[in-house]
Amino acid sequence: MKDKTYKLAVVGATGLVGQTALKVLEEKKLPISEYVFFASSKSKGKTIQFMGKDYVVRELTENSFDEGFDFAIFSAGGETSKKYSPIAASKGCIVVDNSSAFRMDKDVPLVVPEVNASEISKNHGIIANPNCSTIQAVVPLKVLDDKYKIKRIVYSTYQAVSGAGWKGITDLNNTMKGLAPSKFPYPIFNNCLPQIDVFLDNGYTKEEEKMINETRKILGNEDLNITATTVRVPVMNCHSESINIEFENSFELDEVFDLLKNSPGIIVMDDIKNSVYPLATIASGHNEVYVGRIRRDFSIKNGLNLWVVADNVRKGAATNAIQIVEELIKLG
Numbered sequence: 001m002k003d004k005t006y007k008l009a010v011v012g013a014t015g016l017v018g019q020t021a022l023k024v025l026e027e028k029k030l031p032i033s034e035y036v037f038f039a040s041s042k043s044k045g046k047t048i049q050f051m052g053k054d055y056v057v058r059e060l061t062e063n064s065f066d067e068g069f070d071f072a073i074f075s076a077g078g079e080t081s082k083k084y085s086p087i088a089a090s091k092g093c094i095v096v097d098n099s100s101a102f103r104m105d106k107d108v109p110l111v112v113p114e115v116n117a118s119e120i121s122k123n124h125g126i127i128a129n130p131n132c133s134t135i136q137a138v139v140p141l142k143v144l145d146d147k148y149k150i151k152r153i154v155y156s157t158y159q160a161v162s163g164a165g166w167k168g169i170t171d172l173n174n175t176m177k178g179l180a181p182s183k184f185p186y187p188i189f190n191n192c193l194p195q196i197d198v199f200l201d202n203g204y205t206k207e208e209e210k211m212i213n214e215t216r217k218i219l220g221n222e223d224l225n226i227t228a229t230t231v232r233v234p235v236m237n238c239h240s241e242s243i244n245i246e247f248e249n250s251f252e253l254d255e256v257f258d259l260l261k262n263s264p265g266i267i268v269m270d271d272i273k274n275s276v277y278p279l280a281t282i283a284s285g286h287n288e289v290y291v292g293r294i295r296r297d298f299s300i301k302n303g304l305n306l307w308v309v310a311d312n313v314r315k316g317a318a319t320n321a322i323q324i325v326e327e328l329i330k331l332g
């Protein structure tokens with residue numbers, strides 16, 4: 001009997017996440033026999049090279065999913081997802097959505113395969129990919145939560161401009177030359193901006209709220225104490241995060257190292273005598289989450305500090321979405 005193959009749509013194929021998804025798909029060689037690439041009317045007719053062939057980009061319309069797809073990876077912003085994902089799902093296509101449109105919906109699984117792959121089978125046609133800064137955090141946090149039970153988390157992030165797509169990259173390049181910013185509120189060159197997304201009434205930014213709510217949903221603990229400060233920094237690619245954790249239970253540092261070293265998707269890089277720790281330039285282009293500076297927080301009982309770095313466009317978006325598709329394929 002011939003092995004089953006699948007048909008996949010990539011929506012937002014011309015974007016930063018979409019283009020990276022194509023690279024990851026080329027690397028992973030999934031049993032997908034047919035690919036169709038969609039973007040806005042602006043990109044209609046453009047040619048994309050993929051797996052040695054030329055593909056013509058199609059404009060996304062309400063009829064795009066009539067021809068039948070098994071899966072679609074959406075990376076085209078929240079408004080596009082809100083409008084077109086339900087249409088795709090209604091036609092039998094399972095959508096993996098990179099936007100924030102459905103992440104907090106009760107009926108939509110929010111999935112990081114290393115953490116909660118079992119949620120995938122509960123989908124009703126849409127599966128949400130978490131925010132990039134959340135994905136890389138929960139990979140090590142889940143391992144530690146299972147063993148020591150997390151009581152409180154303090155996030156401080158140092159997020160790359162690629163997290164804001166092509167426009168974010170253009171802003172860093174332009175402001176480096178002294179030109180005015182068009183994406184961020186201030187020049188990102190030579191600045192750290194303590195604002196990612198809009199401010200909410202409670203003084204937090206939407207990015208901070210996303211990290212807090214999504215972490216609670218993924219770790220399955222609605223009452224978990226979490227605070228976050230998210231900062232845009234003049235780094236081209238890869239988010240870095242300082243994560244301070246307070247556990248219910250005591251831990252041995254050696255055991256923490258072993259747990260993290262033996263967990264899928266994590267690379268421990270921690271040799272302070274030789275100044276070895278995760279860096280954006282090391283993680284860029286890789287699919288794993290890098291963890292280092294693993295040390296006790298002596299100011300509290302059962303406290304731990306981590307430095308966590310990952311490629312936000314890969315593990316924070318494209319790779320995670322494709323891992324979800326891999327899991328869907330395993331489910332048959």
Ligand SMILES: NC(=O)c1ccc[n+]([C@@H]2O[C@H](COP(=O)([O-])OP(=O)(O)OC[C@H]3O[C@@H](n4cnc5c(N)ncnc54)[C@H](OP(=O)(O)O)[C@@H]3O)[C@@H](O)[C@H]2O)c1
Binds near residue numbers: 013014042060316
């Ligand atoms: N960058 C990251 O690290 C990251 C991480 C996690 C999640 N995400 C999410 O992923 C999504 C894409 O982000 P990005 O960074 O790749 O942005 P981007 O570089 O600006 O790309 C946006 C993509 O969306 C397409 N698009 C826009 N409006 C559309 C429409 N009406 N119909 C069809 N396609 C449309 C664009 O097509 P055209 O080229 O034709 O305009 C382009 O392909 C966003 O929802 C973002 O929040 C991004």
